Amino acid sequence: MNDIVTLQWLNPLYSISGFCVGALVGMTGVGGGSLMTPLLIVLFGIHPATAVGTDLLYAAVTKTGGTFVHGAYRTIDWRIVGRLAAGSLPATCVTIAVMSRTDLGSEAARNLINSVLSGALILTAAVLVFRRSILELYAARVGELKPRTTISVTVIVGALLGVLVSISSVGAGAIGATALILLYPHLPMRQIVGSDIAHAVPLTLAGGIGHWMLGSIDWQVLASLLVGSLPGIVIGGAISVRIPDRLLRLLLATVLLLVAGKLIL
Numbered sequence: 001m002n003d004i005v006t007l008q009w010l011n012p013l014y015s016i017s018g019f020c021v022g023a024l025v026g027m028t029g030v031g032g033g034s035l036m037t038p039l040l041i042v043l044f045g046i047h048p049a050t051a052v053g054t055d056l057l058y059a060a061v062t063k064t065g066g067t068f069v070h071g072a073y074r075t076i077d078w079r080i081v082g083r084l085a086a087g088s089l090p091a092t093c094v095t096i097a098v099m100s101r102t103d104l105g106s107e108a109a110r111n112l113i114n115s116v117l118s119g120a121l122i123l124t125a126a127v128l129v130f131r132r133s134i135l136e137l138y139a140a141r142v143g144e145l146k147p148r149t150t151i152s153v154t155v156i157v158g159a160l161l162g163v164l165v166s167i168s169s170v171g172a173g174a175i176g177a178t179a180l181i182l183l184y185p186h187l188p189m190r191q192i193v194g195s196d197i198a199h200a201v202p203l204t205l206a207g208g209i210g211h212w213m214l215g216s217i218d219w220q221v222l223a224s225l226l227v228g229s230l231p232g233i234v235i236g237g238a239i240s241v242r243i244p245d246r247l248l249r250l251l252l253a254t255v256l257l258l259v260a261g262k263l264i265l
Contacts, residue, residue: 022232053211087158096210
């Protein structure tokens with residue numbers, strides 16, 4: 001009887017979508033929030049607030065697994081994680097508090113979330129395509145910051161990510177990682193990725209809990225997505241070694257721009 005109830009909670013279409021997004025995340029390292037939230041909105045017609053809240057808890061679960069892996073290999077700089085969280089967690093709480101005073105079911109709230117989401121998707125796509133040019137321009141114009149300035153800017157970046165992720169669920173992946181590369185140019189890439197993933201856990205968890213309190217979580221959708229995405233991430237990681245990284249990033253950027261255009265129109 002319990003098995004039947006469990007199966008009724010699982011929607012195969014959501015699980016298939018979760019698998020596809022999970023595979024892309026496994027292949028590229030980014031794309032979870034950037035693809036899952038707009039997919040829920042555009043393909044399944046879920047309200048933007050519910051799509052964002054559900055995706056935040058989905059990301060918290062999936063990135064927890066990634067954090068354990070990176071932690072085991074000691075590829076996380078916990079000082080950086082703490083600096084980012086010092087900015088992102090308070091910003092998340094403030095953003096959720098502001099959202100609680102608005103009618104998330106209103107057309108105005110829908111338009112606001114769609115606008116922020118579209119902008120975040122375009123920014124993420126630009127980062128994916130032009131990351132090398134951005135890094136070269138930053139190195140030529142700004143160079144390496146002083147240690148104290150680096151700490152302050154890291155906290156500010158965390159705060160900006162907190163606001164962006166709380167509203168759109170997008171930003172903790174490609175945007176966060178690129179910011180860390182600019183701020184910590186001598187840090188090995190594996191530690192950049194590990195620290196970015198580790199910071200995403202408290203950020204998305206705080207945002208997800210906030211949306212839960214606002215009533216914008218669909219637990220059936222969340223369960224179905226996780227059933228598909230977890231094996232998808234594993235398989236995607238295995239496939240990634242056979243496909244050129246730049247090709248994958250261009251493909252992902254194209255998809256993000258198309259989705260952003262769909263949301264705007």
